[in-house]
Amino acid sequence: MSLLAVGSVALDSVQTPSGTADDVLGGSATYFSYAASFFTHVRLVGVVGEDFPDGHRTLLQARNIDLAGLEVVPGKTFRWRGCYQGAMNSAETLDVQLNCFGCFEPKVPEKFRDSRYIFLANCSPKLQMQVLSQVEKPELVVCDTMNFYIANERDGLVELLGMVDGIVINDAEAVQFIGIHNLVRAGREILAMGPKFVVIKKGEHGSMLMSKHDVFCLPAFPLETVVDPTGAGDSFAGGMMGYLARAGKMDSMTLKRALVHGTIVASFNVEGFSLSKFQCIQLADIDNRVDQFSEMMRF
Amino acid sequence: MSLLAVGSVALDSVQTPSGTADDVLGGSATYFSYAASFFTHVRLVGVVGEDFPDGHRTLLQARNIDLAGLEVVPGKTFRWRGCYQGAMNSAETLDVQLNCFGCFEPKVPEKFRDSRYIFLANCSPKLQMQVLSQVEKPELVVCDTMNFYIANERDGLVELLGMVDGIVINDAEAVQFIGIHNLVRAGREILAMGPKFVVIKKGEHGSMLMSKHDVFCLPAFPLETVVDPTGAGDSFAGGMMGYLARAGKMDSMTLKRALVHGTIVASFNVEGFSLSKFQCIQLADIDNRVDQFSEMMRF
Numbered sequence: 001m002s003l004l005a006v007g008s009v010a011l012d013s014v015q016t017p018s019g020t021a022d023d024v025l026g027g028s029a030t031y032f033s034y035a036a037s038f039f040t041h042v043r044l045v046g047v048v049g050e051d052f053p054d055g056h057r058t059l060l061q062a063r064n065i066d067l068a069g070l071e072v073v074p075g076k077t078f079r080w081r082g083c084y085q086g087a088m089n090s091a092e093t094l095d096v097q098l099n100c101f102g103c104f105e106p107k108v109p110e111k112f113r114d115s116r117y118i119f120l121a122n123c124s125p126k127l128q129m130q131v132l133s134q135v136e137k138p139e140l141v142v143c144d145t146m147n148f149y150i151a152n153e154r155d156g157l158v159e160l161l162g163m164v165d166g167i168v169i170n171d172a173e174a175v176q177f178i179g180i181h182n183l184v185r186a187g188r189e190i191l192a193m194g195p196k197f198v199v200i201k202k203g204e205h206g207s208m209l210m211s212k213h214d215v216f217c218l219p220a221f222p223l224e225t226v227v228d229p230t231g232a233g234d235s236f237a238g239g240m241m242g243y244l245a246r247a248g249k250m251d252s253m254t255l256k257r258a259l260v261h262g263t264i265v266a267s268f269n270v271e272g273f274s275l276s277k278f279q280c281i282q283l284a285d286i287d288n289r290v291d292q293f294s295e296m297m298r299f
Numbered sequence: 300m301s302l303l304a305v306g307s308v309a310l311d312s313v314q315t316p317s318g319t320a321d322d323v324l325g326g327s328a329t330y331f332s333y334a335a336s337f338f339t340h341v342r343l344v345g346v347v348g349e350d351f352p353d354g355h356r357t358l359l360q361a362r363n364i365d366l367a368g369l370e371v372v373p374g375k376t377f378r379w380r381g382c383y384q385g386a387m388n389s390a391e392t393l394d395v396q397l398n399c400f401g402c403f404e405p406k407v408p409e410k411f412r413d414s415r416y417i418f419l420a421n422c423s424p425k426l427q428m429q430v431l432s433q434v435e436k437p438e439l440v441v442c443d444t445m446n447f448y449i450a451n452e453r454d455g456l457v458e459l460l461g462m463v464d465g466i467v468i469n470d471a472e473a474v475q476f477i478g479i480h481n482l483v484r485a486g487r488e489i490l491a492m493g494p495k496f497v498v499i500k501k502g503e504h505g506s507m508l509m510s511k512h513d514v515f516c517l518p519a520f521p522l523e524t525v526v527d528p529t530g531a532g533d534s535f536a537g538g539m540m541g542y543l544a545r546a547g548k549m550d551s552m553t554l555k556r557a558l559v560h561g562t563i564v565a566s567f568n569v570e571g572f573s574l575s576k577f578q579c580i581q582l583a584d585i586d587n588r589v590d591q592f593s594e595m596m597r598f
Contacts, residue, residue, distance in 0.1 A: 087480040182522075182525065205504035206504070206505075216595055223483060224484050297596060299552065
């Protein structure tokens with residue numbers, strides 16, 4: 001099924017205890033799309049500057065990601081510089097240059113408007129709603145958000161939540177949004193705003209899915225080496241949505257298995273900088289690790 | 300199978316966002332023993348002062364916990380006062396009065412020496428080893444520890460690890476002990492010191508079991524209301540060891556299911572102050588929640 005991703009495409013410079021990477025391909029839509037591309041055909045809407053390397057474009061196209069919605073505008077691509085320390089649970093942002101992403105006005109190409117699955121990566125709720133006004137009747141719309149919009153565009157976010165089927169959100173953001181430390185209760189409050197399901201991402205501690213009838217918790221896949229956590233959340237969402245788009249259904253068990261696939265795809269992502277680990281794996285590797293995880297979780 | 304628990308018996312005063320409780324029954328050996336008593340016959344070794352209320356003693360005896368090893372000495376019982384805030388992931392200690400526990404010399408009664416399962420609750424490694432010198436050939440010895448002994452009695456702790464089958468340890472303590480933030484690697488380093496398995500407790504984020512062949516991660520049971528996390532770790536260990544003692548075997552699947560039972564027993568414990576929730580449940584309630592958890596974890 002056709003899966004549309006709208007969000008940032010960036011050039012990241014990252015320092016972690018494992019090393020550094022400069023001007024590597026990053027951005028929420030990038031990680032999401034690449035992760036989802038293991039499962040389904042992905043369409044990307046985003047914006048880059050004239051400095052965006054052809055090689056990065058080729059990398060995405062090689063995964064059959066349709067870049068017809070990747071606008072190229074005068075000026076520079078969004079740049080982020082950050083570092084991770086210790087348990088690497090959160091990034092310290094050292095520098096942000098929004099560049100062309102600061103004026104991003106998502107334009108969904110005509111041929112993308114029939115997309116059945118939509119992921120609205122972390123972005124202003126206004127822009128996320130603009131995307132929804134440009135697509136026909138999708139089967140499933142999932143959004144992400146972040147602390148900045150929770151603090152500064154809360155009303156817009158609440159309005160958006162009445163228009164989506166699901167949201168993926170960090171644990172700290174869920175607490176910030178609802179003002180309750182208990183994640184089960186915070187999740188229930190978010191559910192009451194409209195979406196059919198809420199996925200709370202807990203980094204190295206896994207994730208939690210909540211719907212009207214289900215609460216489902218998953219640990220992360222245990223890894224001895226985490227090289228770079230950048231993009232883990234978007235890779236998780238990409239694996240989850242890619243799996244759902246391929247499955248073409250949304251029952252409780254399929255949603256659970258989508259979370260499992262998101263967990264496993266994210267576990268590969270953090271084993272390298274940027275997309276480096278993703279470039280070394282295939283769907284069979286994901287399936288193998290899903291089997292390993294399923295066996296681990298059997299008791 | 301006979302399960303011996305050696306550790307503190309205390310009078311706790313606790314403040315949490317749910318309320319306060321003063322001079323309630325607490326201590327590592329208390330929580331452990333009560334939790335384990337749902338599964339097996341428990342023998343307790345500890346020390347209290349003359350102020351220890353008869354009612355508390357009756358409460359433990361009502362669960363068939365053998366108090367022949369609970370020494371009563373002149374003076375006062377160990378007192379701890381603490382509070383929890385926000386996500387309640389860790390307690391702030393407001394006051395500690397070691398009282399009689401400061402001179403604790405564990406004495407294993409003659410009739411306890413044939414205990415097959417031994418839990419050495421958080422205590423000085425020297426005392427933990429003293430206990431081992433007083434028991435015959437146990438089948439399974441598991442210890443706990445804490446930041447103070449990691450910092451101040453490291454050599455003793457390392458020596459102890461060569462004498463036990465398993466250790467339960469907090470995530471933060473594992474990181475402190477090994478100096479590595481990655482828990483899988485920290486766990487492997489602890490395994491290399493001798494024990495057959497390491498259980499890393501992650502509070503609201505669940506737990507991780509590591510043995511030579513297995514890595515097994517479990518989320519916590521999702522709760523909407525956590526009243527008081529005091530004793531969660533000891534209740535977890537009690538549920539785990541009680542299950543193992545009842546099972547009478549130690550294969551990989553039994554260990555996993557022991558962690559599940561520890562998880563569920565701990566989930567009941569945190570729903571009330573002190574032992575208040577434990578006093579309202581029976582083994583059938585634990586079994587029901589284990590079933591609910593197993594169903595949740597099926598994917």
